[in-house]
Amino acid sequence: MSKEQKEAQAVMKQHMGLKASQRLSNTIVYIILIIMSIIWLVPFVAIVLQSFRNETNAAGELVTWRVSYWLPKKWGIENYRSLFVDTSFPRWYLNTFIIALVQCVVQTIIVLCMAYTLSRFRFKSRGKLMRFMMILGLFPGMLTMLILYRVLSDLNMTGEHAVPGLILVYVASSGMGYYVSKGFFDTIPKALDEAARVDGATRFQVLYKIILPLAKPIVIYTILTAFMAPWGDFVFAAYIAHAKEAGMNVAVGLNSWLDKDHIVKYYTRFCAGGVMVAVPVSILFMCLQKYYVEGVTGGAVKG
Amino acid sequence: MKIKRILALLLAVVMLLALAACKPAEDKPAESGKTPETKATEANGETKGGETPATQGGETPADTYELNIKMWVPDAAVDLTKRQIEAFNASNSYGIKVTATIDALSEADSATQVLNDISTAADMYFFAQDQFARLVRGGALAQVPPDMVATIAADNNASVVAAGKSGDTQYAYPLTNDNGYFMYYDKSVIPEEDLDSLEKLIADCEAAGKHFAFEQDTSAWYNASFFFGAGCHSDWVLNDDGSIVGVDDDFDSDKGLIAVKGMEKLVKSKMFLSSSDVAEFANGAAIVVSGTWAYNDVKSILGDNLGATDLPSFEVDGTEYHLGSFSGCKLLGVKPDSDTDRVYAMNLLAQYLTSETAQLERFNELGWGPANNAAAQNEKVLENPALVALNAQNQYAVPQGQIDGAWWDIAKVISAEVKEAKSEDDLKAALSNYSSKIYAIFEKTDAEKNAWSVIGGICGSSWDKDFPMTDKGNGIFESEALELHAGETFKCRQGGSWDVNIGDPNSGDPDGNCVVEADGTYIVRLDVNAETIELIAQ
Structure with a gap:
């Protein structure tokens, strides 16, 4: 006992000796981190500030263009009001929200079923299937863009009908994103399944009574990534929407305000739109945040 | 136990929802897939069923x-x-x-x-x-x-x-x-008497600490202004199918050198800003070069201080050159x-x-x-300040023809090279770099575009084959020995195109071709400086 105490004291002493230099290095690290976080945060803060800028010029027009100062001279929510009343933004927002919601539900189910199957079942050519999907996954998705466009166009799911088209495309490929979940499921001891099976549980009961409660972080992670993806997709969404406002998602729609005919009149509304896009994703993220890190790292134990 | 039950229930609901959500994705296309077809057939039906519509020549159509x-x-x-x-x-x-x-x-x-x-x-x-x-x-x-x-x-x-x-x-x-560009300026900063001189405008901007915004680094559309101002041209040859088949361009010349010297004055100024965004007026610019589309925006930003006029002139070696532009x-x-x-x-x-x-x-x-x-x-058109400025600039503008897509990327880098240039040689290097790149579009090297050849109704060809000539120095070029017949006509041309060609204006041929006087085997000798062609019998 006393020996251990002594050792502990020695360790403590060592630490005490290091204290000054440790403090110094901590200070430096913090300064670097603070500077980095400022650099990272500046664009976001700027967008939020601009979106609340509400001043008028001599002629009484709203100053909607880029200006050289940061802090608005007059604050207000006119940009947000106008964004939702005068523009097609609500349509874009709704489009994206529908896509995100459907994808979030469908993709989560597909991914979890896929991961469970590949983790727990042993069937013929399971290995081949996994290798095949991995090889498919190695091709950049852009390669398929032309042919997917053709197919969607024949199904009349482009232009103003782009929303179901985009959902179909996003969801159709979701089965291949099972890796992280499968990795996580592999870490749950098989003995649990077997015990449940001995007690008479079906395979499905094993999944939803045993595996899913244990895999909560990974379920949350899957939901989050599925919900977030459509908000940022630009290339494919722009191609499918085919310049039709009714079929655009927020990224494509907001981008259409950046050309020379729009930017001066839409700059502050563009910023407001940017803030609005961040809202649902942020809310979801904050609610589910505590599971997120666990989910990302949990599945990484083995593949 | 309860929690598990609730979880199970939730999962079931989610799955049901998912199925419901699946439906519209699959149903809708089928549904809406029909509509255009039916619409199309209806439209066709109307077209064909309806009485003869306006026919060629537009004679009386029955009904609608x-x-x-x-x-x-x-x-x-x-x-x-x-x-x-x-x-x-x-x-x-x-x-x-x-x-x-x-x-x-x-x-x-x-x-x-x-x-x-x-x-x-x-x-x-x-x-x-x-x-x-x-x-x-x-x-x-x-x-x-x-x-x-x-x-x-x-x-x-x-x-x-x-x-x-x-x-x-x-x-x-x-x-x-x-679709052209001209200059917007802030009347409160720029005095009217300076508007015609690039040098004075740059000085005014520097004195006031305001930017001179003219998009040079990222757009060939704007930076060609200096070249057109110095009298250069860049014309692309189009055939009937809309394909670009050649280019006639003299940016890499003495005139081009004048242009880049003018450009150098602007881009090396500390108040120069490469932008055509009129929002720069709200960010410390006194001049922005932009077009009619921005008029209302500038009006909002500058109010009564809005000024619009044609581009200024720049001075090189004592001569004034008015900046050109593209008109489109x-x-x-x-x-x-x-x-x-x-x-x-x-x-x-x-x-x-x-x-x-x-x-x-x-x-x-x-x-x-x-x-x-x-x-x-x-009247109203003639009074609009932006259109007035554009019209004033249009006298110096070059109509924008069809330009090979690659040109924009090749030409826009000139200004960056000019900015880095430390001597006249660097400026020349920027130009020759440019010209070698645009001729490479048609896979012609400098040597190829400078090479001379004989072409004509000779040796079994009919103005469709170039016979190469070798450079003998001092502007003398000679062909191989060619078997020519009396009455055959030919010319010499450079670079396989007709932009530069030499014939014999005194031969009596209506097209100014050289005419062979007697049968024989000849070497065609061309003197580029004297613009004469002689046949040397072998």
Whole structure:
């Protein structure tokens, strides 16, 4: 006992000796981190500030263009009001929200079923299937863009009908994103399944009574990534929407305000739109945040 | 235990929801997939069932002809176009009734969107002239019916009409003639007497600590201004299919050197800003070079301090050169269709939409400068400050023809190289770098474009084969020994093109070709400096 105490004291002493230099290095690290976080945060803060800028010029027009100062001279929510009343933004927002919601539900189910199957079942050519999907996954998705466009166009799911088209495309490929979940499921001891099976549980009961409660972080992670993806997709969404406002998602729609005919009149509304896009994703993220890190790292134990 | 049950229930609900959510994704296309087909057949039925519509020549059509079309026009013009189409329905004597679905699309993106998928593209669309060649090549433009070509040519500005032409074929209707740039300035900073001199303007901006914004680093459209100002030209040769087959360009010359010296003055100024965004006026700029589209925006930002005028002159070695510019236009295109009646009806509509009235309406509501000659002389048009400035600049402008897409990227880097240049040699290097790149587009090296050759009705060829010549120094070039016959004609040309060629003006041949006097084997010797050709018998 006393020996251990002594050792502990020695360790403590060592630490005490290091204290000054440790403090110094901590200070430096913090300064670097603070500077980095400022650099990272500046664009976001700027967008939020601009979106609340509400001043008028001599002629009484709203100053909607880029200006050289940061802090608005007059604050207000006119940009947000106008964004939702005068523009097609609500349509874009709704489009994206529908896509995100459907994808979030469908993709989560597909991914979890896929991961469970590949983790727990042993069937013929399971290995081949996994290798095949991995090889498919190695091709950049852009390669398929032309042919997917053709197919969607024949199904009349482009232009103003782009929303179901985009959902179909996003969801159709979701089965291949099972890796992280499968990795996580592999870490749950098989003995649990077997015990449940001995007690008479079906395979499905094993999944939803045993595996899913244990895999909560990974379920949350899957939901989050599925919900977030459509908000940022630009290339494919722009191609499918085919310049039709009714079929655009927020990224494509907001981008259409950046050309020379729009930017001066839409700059502050563009910023407001940017803030609005961040809202649902942020809310979801904050609610589910505590599971997120666990989910990302949990599945990484083995593949 | 309870929690598990609830979880199970939740999962079941989620799965049910998912199934429900799946449905619209699969159902909708099937449903909506039907609609266009049925619509299409209906439309066809009407077309064929309905009495003969306006036929070629536009003789009396019986009853009405229903025309269902899709149109793409810029956001701002959607409402006006709807009204104009209604006016066309009410006024046309052919009985055409147009039902148009109009979508907003910037004319800068038309070619991209049309060529993405021609089958679903709009039937009629506005586009900026620089997309013309791509659209013709892509088969996205129908030819203008021959009986309409003459009217278009007579009523509109010649350079705009030419912009809608590939070879001798008219493909597009003139819509505006306002796609150029000039100078907006802040009257409170820039004194009026300095407006004509680039050097004084730069000095004013530096003194006031305000930016001089002129997009040089990222846009060849703007930085070509200096080259055109110095008298350079860059012309691209187009064939009837809309393919670019050659270029005639002298940026890499003494004139080009003058241009880059002028450019150097601007881009090396500490107040220079490479931008054409008029929002710079709110960010410390006193001058922004931009176009008519920005007029209302500048008006909002600067209010009464708005000034608009033509570009200034720059001075090199005691001579003043007025900055040039590109002048361009917007065109209206009609998509080809197998139904000739339909195409003809669309052409009638296009003719109406580009008429004097329609162009004037567009000026009044949108500020678009008309291409129509009569409309351009309208009082209000002549009073608009932005159009006045543009017209003043247009005297120095070069009509923007069809330019190879690669040119924009090749030419825009000149200004960055000029900014880095430390001596005149660096400037020359920038130019020769430029010219070697543009000739590489046609896979011609400098050596190839400088090489001379003999061409003519000689040695069994008929003006279709170049016989190479070797450089003997001092501007003397000699061919191989050629077997020539009396009466055969030939010329010498440079670079395999007719831009530079030498014949014999005194030979009596109407085309100024050299004429062989007697049969024999000769070496053709060319003296480039004296511009003489002699035959040396072997």
